[in-house]
Amino acid sequence: MTTKRVCIIGAGIGGLTAGALLIQKGYSVDIFEREDTVGGRARSIQMSSHTHDSYKAILSNSFTHIAFSEPALEEIVRQKMFEGYTLDVGFHMIGGGIIEKLRSTLQDDFTDITIYHSRLHEQxxxxxxxxxxxADKLSMIPNIVRLLLAGEKTMKGLDAIPMTExxxxxGKGKMKEVLELNPRLISTINNLEYISTGEVFRTQRDMRLRGVFYPQHGLQMLSDTLAEYIKKHGGRIHVKSPVEKILIRNKRAEGVIVAKTTHLFDYVISNTLVQQLFTLADTEHFPPEYVTMMKALQGTGSLCAYYALTTIDPRLLGxxxxxxxxxxGVDGNDAAGMIDFISAKPETGLSPPxxxxxxxxxxxxxxxxxxKETLKKLKHALDRNLARIIPDYHAHLQWAVYPAVWHLDGVEKTIRNTKPDIQTPVDNLYLIGDCVKASGIGINCAINSALALQDLLP
Ligand SMILES: Cc1cc2nc3c(=O)[nH]c(=O)nc-3n(C[C@H](O)[C@H](O)[C@H](O)COP(=O)(O)OP(=O)(O)OC[C@H]3O[C@@H](n4cnc5c(N)ncnc54)[C@H](O)[C@@H]3O)c2cc1C
Known part of the structure; x- marks a missing residue:
């Protein structure tokens, strides 16, 4: 039997996971990535090697802009204040369970990453x-057990029930607080009317009710480890190689055009934002309602903050x-967020000594x-919450930058909106990443979509 050839457009965490899994399944894999490095939105940036313009360009390709900074970004760069720092494209945390999934699938190659874990705290x-x-857990035990044992049929029944209901x-006592906060953090949506109860519980179960995780040296470690695995096992990753067109004939994907050259493949898998699919594929090959639906899909957003401090209470680390x-006054009235000190641990290697x-x-x-006006309110909320934990943080602030993103999750997963299937109406053309129907959101969704794809391909 001849080896089937797969092309993956994009080396985000979804594309890389799919590449590693399909190599394991015996496919020949080529990944085309338009940037000069892998990772996509899950990328970490060594700040000392970047100018003001190159940093902004990376963010812009990740649907992110710098809303505020202290001092001005130009000044931070000019005074070399970023020296020794590694920043992710934006705030990043990994939901529990996903690293174990990758470790059990890719085995030995995934044991080198050091992962730090935190339970969720409050001030x-x-x-x-x-x-x-x-004590809270004990009072909620009957509900937790019910959740862990609930089957897909129960979850499906809850899919159309909004969290408000x-x-x-x-929602009584602590349970009310948990139900108001966790679903927002899980879905990155503030408006509880749009959040699906089934989806939240499914994700909680998938995350095995664990806290949050973050890898040593930044999220790039995850992408780099997957890329190493792919190359070690015969796959090819072509960076600085944007795909210009997906070739489709008789409702079947046949290959891609890169640098004006045609490359033929048995399967084409797109890891790009689904809203951008039709910049690569001609609409005439798809049902018109599919094209309209895809173009209208919305992402989720957030305002992030990076604070560089010169002193910290050691009890906060981790x-x-x-x-x-x-x-x-935002959509949903209340807004949820996180402040993370895992990245402040010296062992993570993200800041200078x-x-x-x-x-x-x-x-x-x-x-x-x-x-602008909403972002100002959100910035004050972030600063206020940091000040609740460290009242005099401003006296120890070296710099702060606040990236705002409008495609944190490529497509929002809500009651009013359905993510598209991995399989497209065109034969041999598949979609993966955080835009498509798979468990979880963000990185979890991107990885889970790749796990689901491997079961769809023969
Ligand atoms: C600021 C911010 C904060 C976030 N915080 C969290 C968090 O805390 N937890 C969490 O789970 N998730 C978080 N996310 C989301 C997470 O980063 C994404 O869900 C995940 O990285 C998406 O991976 P992906 O593979 O689906 O897509 P992407 O990372 O977008 O990968 C797509 C890749 O395709 C490439 N590409 C695009 N077009 C072409 C082309 N024509 N040819 C070749 N290559 C192409 C892109 O360059 C990119 O590398 C955050 C995202 C942002 C931006």
Missing amino acids: KNSHFGYFVTT TIQKY KTFIFIERDI EHYLVQAYIICTPREAVE
Whole structure:
């Protein structure tokens, strides 16, 4: 039997995971990536090797802009304040369970990554503690057990139930707080009316009710490890090679054009934003309603913050805090966010000696992510919540940058919106990444879509 040839457009975390899994399955894999490095939106940037313009260009390709900075970005770069820092494109945390999935699938090659883990904390009146304490867990045990044992049929039944309804029914005491906060953080949507109860519980189960994770040296480690695996096992990754066109004949994908050259493949898999599919593929090969639906899909957004501090209370290192800002006037009225000190641990290697990187984000809609006045409110909310944990943080601030993103998740996963299937109406053309129907959001969705793809291909 001849080896089937697969082409993957894009070396984001979804494209790389698919590449590694399909190589394992016996396919010949070529990945074309338009940038000069792998990782896509899950990329980490060594800040000292970037100018003001090159940093902004990377962010812009990841649907992100710098909304604020202290001092001005030009000044930070000019004074070499970024020296020794590694920043992800934006705030990044990995949901529990996904690393174990990759480790069990790719085995030995995935054991070298050091992953730091945090349970979720909150700032109480005079101290910080777990968001869900052992006593809280005991009181919620019957619901937790029910959730872990619930089958897909139960989840499907809950898919059309908005979180607002679930909170009205079950939201008492701590359970109310958990139901108001976790679904927002899971979906990166503030408006509880749009969040599907089934989807939240499914994701919680998939995340095995664990906290959050972050790899040593930044999220790039994940992409680099997958890329190494692909190359070691005979796959090819072509960077600086944008795909110009997907070739389709008789409703079947046959290959791609890169640098005006035709490359034929048995399967074409697109890891790009699905809204951009029709910049590569002619619409005439797809049902008109599919084209309209795809073009109209919206992402999710957030305002992130990176704070570089010169002093920190050692008790904070490694902890992740969650918060909710009430009546802040965004879509959904309240906005949820996180402030993370895993990245401040010196062992993560993200900041120069004696300096500490704190990353944070607050959820907003894609539209709010480009509205100056809303962004100002969100910035104040982030700063206020950091000040609740470190009241005098400003006295120890070396610099701060606030990237805002309007495609955090490529496509929002809500009751009012359905993500497209991995299989397209065109034969042998598939979609993967965080835009498509797969469990979880963000990185979890991108990785889970690749796991689902491997079952769809023969
Ligand atoms: C600021 C920010 C914060 C985030 N925070 C979190 C978080 O805390 N937790 C979480 O789980 N997720 C988070 N996410 C989302 C997460 O980064 C993405 O879900 C994930 O990286 C998407 O991976 P992907 O493979 O689907 O797509 P991408 O990473 O977008 O990869 C697509 C790739 O395709 C390439 N490409 C595009 N067009 C072409 C072409 N024509 N030819 C060749 N290559 C092409 C792109 O360059 C890119 O490398 C965040 C995202 C952002 C931007």
